[in-house]
Amino acid sequence: MRFTREDIAGSYDEKEDVLYVCRKGESYSYANEDSDGLVTFRSMETDEVTGIIVYDFLKKLTSNEIDISALPFDVHDFVDDFIKKI
DSSP, X not given: OEEEOSSEEEEEXXXXXXXXXXXXXXXXXXXXXXXXXXXXXXXXXXXXXXXXXXXXXXXXXXXXXXXXXXXXXXXXXXXXXXXXXX
């Protein structure tokens, strides 16, 4: 399942339960993974967040282990649409 907006693009891999989101137009980034399975990509020039990968996304969402409002990108519209399809 893919989604796109003016500023971000992303997809959700249902088989692996992984959410991918990135800011459009960014290229050179580095990544850090925290202990909760969130990979954050940051610009090598500005250190701003350029993308994220959330492992076990649906599992964490349905068990309230993740607060989507705390993510660095607003994915509420996508997540709301996604939940309606479940």
